Amino acid sequence: MSAPGGGALAAKCSCWSCCDGSAVGQETGEVAGATQQPHLPELEEVEVTERKQERWEECGGLELAPVLGSGAVVLVDAEWVVERAGSGGTLEPRQALPPTAFMPHSGVKAATPDEEGVAPLLHVACISHCWLQANHPDPHGHNLGILSRALQLQFADNSDDGICFNGRWAVFVDFCCIHQNCRDCEGSPQRCTYQRLEGSECFEANAIGKFERERKLFTDALGSLGSFYSHPATVVFMLTRFPDDYDNFAKYTRFGNIAPYFDRGWCFCESSWAMLTKPSYFLVDLGRATGDEIRYYGFADCSLMHTGSAGRKALALPDAFEAELHSKGFTNGKDDRPRVAELYRSASAQRFESAESLFYEVLGWGDEEVRQLAVVLASGALPRLQALDLFGNRVGDEGAAALAAALRAPGALPSLQVLNLTNTAWGTRARPPWRRPSGPRAPCRACRCSTSATTAWGPRARPSWRRPSGPRAPCRGCSCSTSAATAWGTRARRRCARRGPRAAAP
Secondary structure, eight states: OOSTTOOOBOSSOOOTTOOOSOOOSOOOOOSTTSOOOOOOOOOOOOOOOHHHHHHHHHTTGGGTHHHHHHTSOOOEEHHHHHHHHHTTOOOOOGGGSOGGGBOOHHHHHHTSOOOTTOOOOOSEEEEEEOOSBTTBSOTTSHHHHHHHHHHHHHHHOOOOSSOOOOSOOEEEOHHHHSOOSOBOTTSOBOSSOOOBOTTSSOBGGGOOBSOHHHHHHHHHHHHHHHHHHHOTTSEEEEEOOOOTTTTOTTTOOOOSOOOOGGGBHHHHHHHHHHTTTOOGGGEEEGGGOOSOOOBSSSSSTTBHHHHHHTTOOOOOOHHHHHHHHTTSBOTTHHHHHHHHHHHHHHHHHHHHHHOOEEEOOSSOOOHHHHHHHHHHHHTTOOTTOOEEEOTTSOOOHHHHHHHHHHHHSTTSOTTOOEEEOTTSTTTTTSOOSOOOOSSOOOOOTTTOOOOOTTSSSHHHHHHHOOOOSSOOOOOTTTOOOOOSSSHHHHHHHHHOOOOSSOOOOO
16 A cells, blocks of 8 residues: 555546536535544444453453544445445445445454454454555455455354354455545545645645544544454455556556555555564465465465465564565655554564464465564573474474574574474474473373473463363363363374373373
């Protein structure tokens, strides 16, 4: 995207749907001499059960609560997005959208999966995309159609692997969720944004852009972007591919920042946020989709997650990110580049400090990516990390050596207990150079038996198990009360380390 609020410098807007003097959306009253009311849609609240509220908090939803509660960010209902795409429509700025397009804060909470034993997941999909024109991100609905198909695969996904994707979703897309410079000279919202005149703070056509209170809310929203994209329990969709006819100048008016996705400063920042600690199945590059996918989740070629997760970069420390940021394009680089660098530094510090498990499974990583990961591991930035899962990547001898060096770095990973290199090029022919120190092994959380946390099964068992409610079936190995109803329990029952005759658990 260009700046999230649309910020190119231009002369006269020439978009096909640009302002013709007729207002769309709600009236805001007299501009001069009256209070300019910001766009805060009145939405019907949804009942949130005690269990939903508890689950929302467990998944880290409170981090998003300030901007959702203040109205700085209002999320869009995914069902509205699908309906809009199906009717051949396009996205519009937040101030121009009807109230039916949005999902209330309480609705976002109520959409959180609350089943026992499922992985932490907020049903919030964050969209990272290039603005195809400086005054409209997607004037012909190209990206909207791709996004709609991905959302429909999510709605229908019934994967039984401890992750609940089906159900209602809220969507964060900057154009629709935060205030835009779309108000004309009378204060009425239009379907496209107005651009500032070059060398001036004024907008074309004497437009107002945003009301003063909307500008303050917009600033608050910018400060929260890192929370949405880097949150470990949100899903991020990257729209990295231009339309096939993007070079048709009669169709797309190209000015401002027209660089490819990964060469744009804001897109580079959003994708880097998402690549910090988010599990592999929560970040999907829709630019890699073939259109033949028939489901969302899974590691087979027919799943959107599998085709869209390849090509993910390794996480980077703030200094490395800032060094690379200098080569990225911004519409307003003087202000945006230092702002983006600081936002990344803040978000990365927060995620690294709190991360207890990192799941980078089947990403196609080779030695280069693993070396970059090892730099972060050795820096001591992940003091609480307990489990690192690199299942199914192409880790060779050089990558394994880099990991070994990071593991031996004094004080680098004081909490690490699990390193999974199963089905890697190196892991299939050798044991990892790091092993749990000799002595008593940590007991399993379910029955205190001596199940090792350093097996391929261990990294799944420890992070995902939760004590279920109700009666529990006994474990086959020792008659402990391990639940067979959780994703962890189904593996634990077969792999309990206790041997000998069945006995009641103490």
